[in-house]
Amino acid sequence: MYPILSKKPLAPSITLMEIEAPEVARKARAGQFVILRLSENGERIPLTIADFDRQRGTVTIIFQEVGYTTGQLAAFEPGDALPDFVGPLGLPSEVENYGHVVCVGGGVGIAPVYPIARALKEAGNEVTAIVGARSKDLLILEEEMRGASDRLLVATDDGSYGHKGFVTDLVKQVLDEGRPVARLWAVGPMIMMRNVAEVTRPYGVRTIVSLNPIMVDGTGMCGACRVVVGGRARFACVDGPEFDGHEVDWDLAMRRLAMYREEEQQALAFHRNGGGCACR
Ligand SMILES: Cc1cc2nc3c(=O)[nH]c(=O)nc-3n(C[C@H](O)[C@H](O)[C@H](O)COP(=O)(O)OP(=O)(O)OC[C@H]3O[C@@H](n4cnc5c(N)ncnc54)[C@H](O)[C@@H]3O)c2cc1C
Ligand code: FES
Secondary structure: OEEEEEEEEEEOOEEEEEEEOHHHHHHOOOOOEEEEEOOOOOOOEEEEOOEEEOOOOEEEEEEEOOOHHHHHHHOOOEOEEEOEEEEEEOOOOOOOOOOEEEEEEEHHHHHHHHHHHHHHHHOOOEEEEEEEEOOHHHOOOHHHHHHOOOEEEEEEOOOOOOEEOOHHHHHHHHHHOOOOOOEEEEEOOHHHHHHHHHHHHHHOOEEEEEOOOOOOOOOOOOOOOEEEEOOEEEEHHHHOOEEEOOOEOHHHHHHHHOOOHHHHHHHHHHHHOOOOOOOO
């Protein structure tokens, strides 16, 4: 069992939890994820490792309530324990000293980009961080991102904080400053990552995205997380989750992510209704 040590609401429907998982913490690196289950018959959900402490043997996850399982997880309290917490999974981010790098996080995607920015800074890079959310109250980890970067730029869709608009505006602004950007990481909703990749393409800046397709086993066996990158089929759980954003077949990735939307909505309605008929 993997005990929940602490729980903190970061924004409406975004929660941070610290889990005791010494084996995972010992091996975890930026860019990797875990797959957890809430009960023996529960669905497996992948969540990025937002932080880890090897000495305390803890792993931090930050998740948004979007459906049934993430909603249930948010109701867990310190003292409860998770039966399954498998990881670290996926390939770690390629962290080297590249020079000037940019890390872009959108919404709950700021959680996975934070350890990447921190690792890049520790490796001697000059890090420009760009974070964005729909509004100020949904912006998470601002102070942590400030600490992990040399410069932090903020955008909100509604203009309640920082630049009014999307993170893509700020990416373009940084690229237009003319200082070379060696690499850029973008993590967030698919549409955001796709648009960031379109902005960087004409500048020829290598753009790494962290794909979040549906995953089941996390071992490359089930095929659920298949994506096409550079014309080749890849499995995000073992070949990723990070890929070259200029090479991703975004139309396919977005179609596959929405594949079970109807079933997901039915499951949510079914459980909200106490497991009875959703039409009552
Ligand atoms: C590598 C990876 C890392 C992720 N990291 C985070 C994270 O740090 N924080 C976070 O909030 N979310 C993260 N996600 C997304 C998270 O896994 C889904 O939000 C979660 O599985 C939804 O489960 P649900 O039962 O609550 O919702 P459902 O009703 O099942 O689904 C709601 C939405 O979540 C997506 N989704 C559902 N199941 C999966 C699945 N198995 N894999 C991926 N997406 C799914 C669907 O597209 C759907 O639109 C990550 C996904 C991947 C693949
Ligand atoms: S989740 Fe099954 S192959 Fe990747």
